[in-house]
Amino acid sequence: MTRAKPSFIGAVALGLVFTNPIAALAQAPGVADQPSVSEASIEQLLNIEVGTVFGASRYQQKVVDAPASVSIVTHEEIQRFGYRTLADVLRGVRGFYVTNDRNYSYLGVRGFNRPGDYNSRILVLLDGHRLNETIYDSAYIGMDFPMSVDLIERVEIVRGPSSSIYGTSAFFAVVNVVTKRASSLRALRGSVEGGSLGTRAGSATFGHTMASGAEFVLAGTAFASDGISSYTVPGVGIAENMDDELARSFFASASRKNWSVRALYSTRNKGIPTGAFGIVLDDRRSATEDNRGFIEVSYDGTWRGNGLLWRGSYDRYTYNGTYMYDLFEGDEPARRAAYADYAGADWLSSEVMLTRRVAKQHFLTGGIEYREHLRQAQWSGYEAEPRTLDRNDTSRAVAVYAQDEFTISPRLTLNAGVRHDEHSAWNGSTNLRAAVIVKPIANAAVKVLHGSAFRAPNPYELHYYENPVPLVPERIRTTEVVWEQYLEHRVRLSMSGFTYRARDLISQGSPVDPADQFAFGNLDEAHASGVELEAEGSWNGLHMLASYTHQRVHSHPGNAPLSNSPRHLTHARVTGPLLPRWVFFGAEGLYTGDRLTLAGNVAEGAFLGNLTLTSRELSRARISLTIGNLFNRSLVDPGAEEHPGDVIAQQGRTLRARLEWRF
Amino acid sequence: MGNSGSASTLVTYRARLAAALTVLCVAALSTGARSQTATIDEVKAAFLFNFAKFVEWPDGDAGPLQIGVLGNDNVSDSLREIVRGKSVNGRSLASRRVTANDDLASLDLFFVGASEKSRIPDLLKRLDGTSVLTVSDVDKFCHQGGVIALTQEGNHVRFDINLDAAERSKLKVSSKLLALARTVHPVRAAAGDR
Numbered sequence: 125m126t127r128a129k130p131s132f133i134g135a136v137a138l139g140l141v142f143t144n145p146i147a148a149l150a151q152a153p154g155v156a157d158q159p160s161v162s163e164a165s166i167e168q169l170l171n172i173e174v175g176t177v178f179g180a181s182r183y184q185q186k187v188v189d190a191p192a193s194v195s196i197v198t199h200e201e202i203q204r205f206g207y208r209t210l211a212d213v214l215r216g217v218r219g220f221y222v223t224n225d226r227n228y229s230y231l232g233v234r235g236f237n238r239p240g241d242y243n244s245r246i247l248v249l250l251d252g253h254r255l256n257e258t259i260y261d262s263a264y265i266g267m268d269f270p271m272s273v274d275l276i277e278r279v280e281i282v283r284g285p286s287s288s289i290y291g292t293s294a295f296f297a298v299v300n301v302v303t304k305r306a307s308s309l310r311a312l313r314g315s316v317e318g319g320s321l322g323t324r325a326g327s328a329t330f331g332h333t334m335a336s337g338a339e340f341v342l343a344g345t346a347f348a349s350d351g352i353s354s355y356t357v358p359g360v361g362i363a364e365n366m367d368d369e370l371a372r373s374f375f376a377s378a379s380r381k382n383w384s385v386r387a388l389y390s391t392r393n394k395g396i397p398t399g400a401f402g403i404v405l406d407d408r409r410s411a412t413e414d415n416r417g418f419i420e421v422s423y424d425g426t427w428r429g430n431g432l433l434w435r436g437s438y439d440r441y442t443y444n445g446t447y448m449y450d451l452f453e454g455d456e457p458a459r460r461a462a463y464a465d466y467a468g469a470d471w472l473s474s475e476v477m478l479t480r481r482v483a484k485q486h487f488l489t490g491g492i493e494y495r496e497h498l499r500q501a502q503w504s505g506y507e508a509e510p511r512t513l514d515r516n517d518t519s520r521a522v523a524v525y526a527q528d529e530f531t532i533s534p535r536l537t538l539n540a541g542v543r544h545d546e547h548s549a550w551n552g553s554t555n556l557r558a559a560v561i562v563k564p565i566a567n568a569a570v571k572v573l574h575g576s577a578f579r580a581p582n583p584y585e586l587h588y589y590e591n592p593v594p595l596v597p598e599r600i601r602t603t604e605v606v607w608e609q610y611l612e613h614r615v616r617l618s619m620s621g622f623t624y625r626a627r628d629l630i631s632q633g634s635p636v637d638p639a640d641q642f643a644f645g646n647l648d649e650a651h652a653s654g655v656e657l658e659a660e661g662s663w664n665g666l667h668m669l670a671s672y673t674h675q676r677v678h679s680h681p682g683n684a685p686l687s688n689s690p691r692h693l694t695h696a697r698v699t700g701p702l703l704p705r706w707v708f709f710g711a712e713g714l715y716t717g718d719r720l721t722l723a724g725n726v727a728e729g730a731f732l733g734n735l736t737l738t739s740r741e742l743s744r745a746r747i748s749l750t751i752g753n754l755f756n757r758s759l760v761d762p763g764a765e766e767h768p769g770d771v772i773a774q775q776g777r778t779l780r781a782r783l784e785w786r787f
Numbered sequence: 788m789g790n791s792g793s794a795s796t797l798v799t800y801r802a803r804l805a806a807a808l809t810v811l812c813v814a815a816l817s818t819g820a821r822s823q824t825a826t827i828d829e830v831k832a833a834f835l836f837n838f839a840k841f842v843e844w845p846d847g848d849a850g851p852l853q854i855g856v857l858g859n860d861n862v863s864d865s866l867r868e869i870v871r872g873k874s875v876n877g878r879s880l881a882s883r884r885v886t887a888n889d890d891l892a893s894l895d896l897f898f899v900g901a902s903e904k905s906r907i908p909d910l911l912k913r914l915d916g917t918s919v920l921t922v923s924d925v926d927k928f929c930h931q932g933g934v935i936a937l938t939q940e941g942n943h944v945r946f947d948i949n950l951d952a953a954e955r956s957k958l959k960v961s962s963k964l965l966a967l968a969r970t971v972h973p974v975r976a977a978a979g980d981r
Binding site: 161162164165166167169170171172173174175176184186196198277278305307308333335336337381424425426429431481 | 826827829830832833834836837840841868869902904905926927929930931938939940942943944945947963964967969970972973
């Protein structure tokens with residue numbers, strides 16, 4: 125593979141930088157503003173918020189210094205707002221919206237939520253470990269997310285392209301889920317939950333720190349729901365009891381000194397009530413099963429004065445779809461048959477990352493990643509018939525990256541990164557990200573961000589059909605200006621404007637024959653622009669956050685608006701005491717503007733209100749109550765090509781109660 | 788689908804939301820709570836000052852309380868501002884940057900930043916048997932034999948205390964500090980567990 129040469133040269137260059145054993149600092153840089161905490165009592169200090177983010181640059185840095193527009197959701201907020209999935213968390217984040225087709229949840233970012241995209245243009249990380257699988261590049265954010273939200277310490281949302289440090293799929297955003305440490309879990313906890321739609325769930329988490337410093341975390345969770353009893357598919361019929369869901373997950377970690385081992389496994393089964401892909405509406409055998417797991421060993425320490433991170437991991441993913449059809453002979457249904465759709469992947473990854481401070485002003489990060497895809501299997505076909513698709517591919521990917529944070533003065537920082545990815549199945553891709561961060565006055569930061577990203581064609585797109593034209597990676601270029609202002613009295617304001625240009629977007633269809641739908645091609649280009657405003661503040665124990673996004677996304681050329689792309693998004697949330705010291709409330713209101721459906725209709729803009737009440741911990745127990753869709757609005761999301769209904773009806777009002785206790 | 792009746796509802800929705808947003812912004816701007824503008828390093832520096840208040844050094848120590856900071860200039864700059872003109876238990880405070888080659892045993896409080904991670908075992912060995920209150924934001928500092936570890940949990944700074952290490956250094960940690968600590972090592976009476 126002669127193409128790999130640039131990576132090799134890059135690796136050597138990186139090696140030279142990081143092997144110089146002069147004492148260097150491995151800690152994230154920062155600039156001090158004027159002290160405002162000097163009079164604070166120690167109790168007050170424990171309550172002060174310090175916003176830092178890891179996922180933006182792969183080291184802990186202040187949100188103001190991150191080369192991206194960043195949001196953080198903490199475990200306190202997850203509890204206060206009764207979030208039960210990552211989708212719930214992300215739905216409330218500025219500029220994000222979630223589409224649910226009653227099987228999977230799809231994240232929309234900056235007006236992009238393309239039909240049939242299983243979150244492949246978002247990179248989801250669990251403590252830095254890539255969760256997107258390697259057949260469809262999909263990332264799970266619903267009950268299929270492979271870990272209980274109880275174990276989440278914080279969720280970091282990094283907007284914009286980050287392929288310059290993460291490679292493929294870090295296209296629109298990176299979501300890094302940081303898990304709780306044993307020390308913050310404090311022994312054994314359990315929870316049981318029950319609610320509307322026959323929902324019942326339970327979870328247990330255990331964390332222990334030994335005198336030697338070794339830490340252990342164990343967690344298990346189970347969730348079951350009957351779902352909606354009858355679901356009407358417009359123009360097709362009614363699906364009875366087809367919405368059931370069953371999910372389980374298990375997580376374990378152990379760490380000692382610099383070494384950690386983590387393992388997780390999750391499985392989830394879901395019925396299909398929407399008649400997707402033209403299946404028989406009322407046959408309960410139609411269902412999808414998704415399994416995801418990994419085991420990872422990592423070392424986080426120092427080497428010759430550099431910060432050193434090494435990871436090695438084995439990942440596994442399987443998907444089993446069963447779709448029931450009535451097969452016709454002439455006009456008569458002759459027999460009912462199950463169509464099976466399978467995908468399975470196993471892969472090994474290893475990466476090394478070094479961080480180093482050079483001459484006080486530079487903070488360098490560099491690394492090499494390698495992935496060996498041992499199995500990328502896909503097959504499908506009717507039972508007892510020859511398979512229509514039967515493939516097993518292997519591939520490998522290697523990447524090298526470097527990044528520098530250059531503090532020119534306390535008021536001016538430059539941040540630049542570059543990464544080159546090579547893959548055995550497609551041409552390589554080089555991506556850049558550059559940021560100029562200016563702090564013109566106290567407590568204000570202006571960030572000018574420019575970056576590019578790619579999403580590689582995945583094995584599904586490469587091999588499901590015979591593509592007439594070989595696929596190339598999708599590309600995006602973005603420019604964004606962010607202004608963040610921190611005012612006295614715990615108020616933060618942020619404003620940003622952005623333009624995105626995405627090209628070579630892969631869609632189903634042939635670039636040579638418009639009538640041919642049995643192919644994938646680099647068919648589309650889209651341009652987006654928009655502004656976002658956000659205000660956050662605290663007052664008398666109330667914590668409030670409100671945001672508004674205005675965006676326009678158009679195809680290019682043609683200037684036609686994209687489907688499932690709301691022009692307006694408004695989010696607001698408040699949390700605080702209801703009965704001081706006894707009951708807290710968390711209320712959120714989410715407005716998603718009008719969205720075009722695939723058929724060219726309008727899924728009307730609608731307001732979703734959620735309310736959660738949480739008791740304080742009473743002799744080791746805590747009760748919480750969540751009302752979803754408080755005002756019982758009828759909400760719809762646009763469907764994708766496989767849905768016979770143009771829109772998918774969402775859930776009306778639901779009620780959920782949860783009891784949590786610690787031993 | 789799309790019809791004119793819904794367009795007017797939409798307008799009211801938007802108007803209401805815009806109003807709600809405005810109210811929220813104004814409310815947020817006109818509030819009078821504590822400042823959130825602190826950076827993590829300032830908060831850490833303020834913690835160091837507070838630790839000095841709630842720890843008693845063995846008798847005989849007099850003169851200014853000497854604080855040394857290694858490996859984090861932001862913490863040392865902030866701390867210098869914080870301790871200026873202040874005193875604890877009748878002792879004035881002096882904070883300065885130190886290097887690893889300085890006489891660390893002459894300090895009363897020594898903060899070592901996470902960037903010096905690789906040197907920490909060596910530094911702690913040098914301070915063994917002295918009455919220096921050691922504090923660090925490095926991972927698992929208490930397990931390495933340090934007295935107080937600063938750590939981040941969610942968006943907040945927390946601290947752990949190693950009582951054995953404090954006793955070895957003849958430092959008396961106030962019960963208030965122990966009660967506020969996230970974890971107290973060794974975890975005997977579960978003193979830190981709330």
